[in-house]
Amino acid sequence: MTSTPPHQSILDKPFVLDLFAGPGGLDVAGHRLGVPSLGIEWDKSACLTRYAAGLDTLHADVSAVRRESFESLPPEINVLAGGPPCQTYSVAGKGAGREALDKVKEFIARLMAGDPDEKIDEDLKNLSDPRTALVLEPLRYAIQATRSPNRGHRPYDVIVLEQVPAVRALWESYAEVLQKVGLPDGTKYQVVVGVLATEIYGVPQTRSRAVLIARREGLGKPSLPAPTHRTYEAKGWNRRNSGTAVSTAQPTLYDMEIPEPGQGPTEDDGLEHWTSMGDALAEPVGTHPGRRTPFWVRSNYGSSGDPKRRGVRTDRQPATTVTGRISRFVVFEPVGDHHPHVVCEGPRFSMNEAGMLQSFPPDYPWSGTAQAQQVGNAVPPLFGAHLLSAALGLPAPTPDALRKPWVPATEEQRAKLRSHGCGTADDCTARCPRPE
Structure with missing residues (x-):
């Protein structure tokens, strides 16, 4: 596989940490833009797809990495991205989504005020659905970066988040605190939030996503990516x-x-x-x-x-x-x-x-089980490429950017990636998440 040389970016060497990375939609986007990435993914089959595709991966729980091995992450990572699971946040039903949002806002305020992680974790156990806590992880990673000796306490320069439209209210809550309150160390961001239709970026499906793009103050005000295609009516x-x-x-x-x-x-x-x-x-x-x-x-x-x-x-x-x-x-x-x-x-x-x-390149090496679910859960790579380009100040990708067939990793490359991601070249280890 070859990557396109990177264009001039607002960052000299952008490097993405992709939380809840799935089978690789955002990482494929970065690859086509010449931007390296490291993905953290819980699901074993999605990791098998990522290894087969040649994507750098940690088979791990996002929360566990933050708590136990954040210092082992590459210190040069300067872009935080991802889409936390949103099942508990859905606005459907009898107000459960709104109730979850109110609780999330309370925890956001406490995190920004510098409450100890141990106390936050203890109180999160009282939530009716533990998945609700996952929507806080991008913010907790942003805060942890400023506390990391391995990074020199350096905050992330850019944050890119996406999820279903119902999550827009959460992204707006993120935006408010990132702009007005700032992280506990005082770092503030300029932020833009919106709901975008993927077909206006050339993706051959109608799909709407709520997105957040944030840039650390001093790097310029971000904008949502400009459409390249007409809306499907x-x-x-x-x-x-x-x-x-x-x-x-x-x-x-x-x-x-x-x-x-x-x-x-x-x-x-x-x-x-x-x-x-x-x-x-x-x-x-x-x-x-x-x-x-x-x-x-x-x-x-x-x-x-x-x-x-x-x-x-x-x-x-x-x-x-x-x-x-x-x-x-x-x-x-x-x-x-x-x-x-x-x-x-x-x-x-x-x-x-x-x-x-989904705009994945032809011959992308889907692997493991529940492959249809992997496809459906993924960020459309062409859409992801537009998001990253807008966030980093790169030229918009061409419509054919992802039409070239994907060349899978060799067996040797897969073994090396799995050794890094799971602990051994051919299997999971005790450090990998348990299926349950």
Whole structure:
């Protein structure tokens, strides 16, 4: 694998610490930008994917590393990134999300005031769901950096965080304390927060993410990445029941009035048309043979309780949000030379194709178990590249930045990475997180 030489950045040598790193979305983005990274990941299978991809990894619990081995992290790390698990923060349900937010705000205030870690940890045990504590980890890492003798008590220069839109309120709380209060050592940041649609950066799916970009005071005010592609307008796709059932065993699909590429907002806005599933999958690349077009995809998301009306999109639209259910999406193809809406079920998306819909490079070496979940949980690398570029002051990546097939690590490289990440070249050790 070769990395693109880095451009001039606001940092001389950016180096990313990726918390909750997953199978490598943000690290792949950094690799394409020529920015090195170290990822911390709890899940064994995601680590196997990372080793196979050649990504520097610690198979560890983020909280445990902060408590027990922070001083062993490379002192030259100057960018903190990640997306902590958000299940307990969801605003769905009977106010549990809002209750969690209020508690998190209390702990944020205590952390910024310099409360001892031991007391914070003891009180966090009283939370109804221990995962709520994980949303505090990026802030706790930022504070720990200023207390680290190995780093010379030097704070991180840049912080980049992303999660589902429901987490925006938490990022805004982060922003308030980072700008107005500062870390316990007095370090303050300039911060920008927003909710962004990934398709406006060329990712071939509709997916919204809440993001935070912070720069240490003196490094300039950050901005959200500028869009390179147009927003997908769902209302521009008029669905009507065609009444054409393939057979009694197949669902009814719907005729589509498909606007020509280029239709939409404005012709002279300087933005490219959003990237469709066909744009991403139709042509052969690497070991991907190319997918026959046209095709239709029925997602696994319900629609008014009628399984026949689950969201259907054509190859000329972006995918719906890619989740761990991507392997359940049903793909339909035309039958022979008949009207293209007379269809039969075709092959479902391979993991390679699912990854490409997330903007992973072709031939990314998905490994271990629950691969669909790994794909769905990942940061879309092209989106991550735009976030890192904006945070570091680098030029925006080109739409084809991640189209080149990924070259997996050799067995020797994997063994070396696993020795560093797990403790031995071919297995986990006692220092690795337990599956439970």
